Amino acid sequence: MSRVGSLVQAGFAGWWLARAVLATSVPGRSVLAAAGIVAAATVVAVGGWSTRGLGRRPTGPAARSIERMLTVATIGQLAISVAVAAIASALHRPALATPLIVISLGVLFWWMGRLLSLNSDRALGAALVVGPGAVVATLPVAAWAPASAGLGGLLLMASALYGLTTVRRMTSPKPR
Numbered sequence: 314m315s316r317v318g319s320l321v322q323a324g325f326a327g328w329w330l331a332r333a334v335l336a337t338s339v340p341g342r343s344v345l346a347a348a349g350i351v352a353a354a355t356v357v358a359v360g361g362w363s364t365r366g367l368g369r370r371p372t373g374p375a376a377r378s379i380e381r382m383l384t385v386a387t388i389g390q391l392a393i394s395v396a397v398a399a400i401a402s403a404l405h406r407p408a409l410a411t412p413l414i415v416i417s418l419g420v421l422f423w424w425m426g427r428l429l430s431l432n433s434d435r436a437l438g439a440a441l442v443v444g445p446g447a448v449v450a451t452l453p454v455a456a457w458a459p460a461s462a463g464l465g466g467l468l469l470m471a472s473a474l475y476g477l478t479t480v481r482r483m484t485s486p487k488p489r
Contacts, residue, residue, distance in 0.1 A: 315431075316364050319476030320357050322469045327353020329466030332411075336459035353470070360477040383425065390421040411458040412445035415465040419445075433479075437472045441465060 330353070331346035339345065371379075394414045401410040423438025425431070445461040452460055 315476050316480045319473040319480070320361055322476065323353050323356040323360060323473035326466045326470035326473060327356075329415075329462045329469060331466075333459045333461075333463030333466055336411075336462060349466075356470070356473065356477075360473070364477055364480050379428065382428065386421055386424060390417055393417045408454045408457045409449070412449050412461040415445045415461045416442050418465065419443075433472065433475060437468060440468050444468065 327350045330349040334342045334346045334349060394417055397413045397417060398407075398410040401407055401413065419438045419441025421438070422434045422441060426434030426436070426438055444464045445457075448460045448464065449457055
């Protein structure tokens with residue numbers, strides 16, 4: 314589960330980092346955004362290749378139950394993200410959308426960390442909640458979206474890299 318989760322995190326990290334760069338007025342931001350996406354795709358490809366066959370998928374009724382809960386929670390978080398963006402826009406506060414989406418993602422990771430007893434996901438969840446809160450409390454409104462997206466992307470990428478290296482360290486390939 315850690316392997317697949319890490320690959321998904323790396324993919325979303327690239328998207329969030331690209332979104333952060335595109336929300337700025339930095340010259341060459343399209344090239345920087347593309348570079349972020351290529352870097353994330355590289356992490357996904359190399360991470361997927363180097364961990365193939367490692368981190369077997371759990372089986373049994375308990376594993377299926379956990380998988381269903383994670384799927385429902387992930388779909389719920391996606392629905393919340395769409396709703397938050399719509400509500401922020403309707404309230405004429407679109408700058409709040411990105412920080413609130415990152416915070417909702419943090420709540421999901423914190424819950425997943427508790428469900429799976431993974432301290433790394435709990436820590437990621439806490440950072441994804443506290444970070445955008447600090448951004449909103451300390452930075453000007455114009456910086457909320459790029460700073461929150463960038464912070465979310467960096468935290469997701471760090472978590473993905475940690476997860477992939479953990480899978481490699483904790484699981485040794487079968488001898489030939």
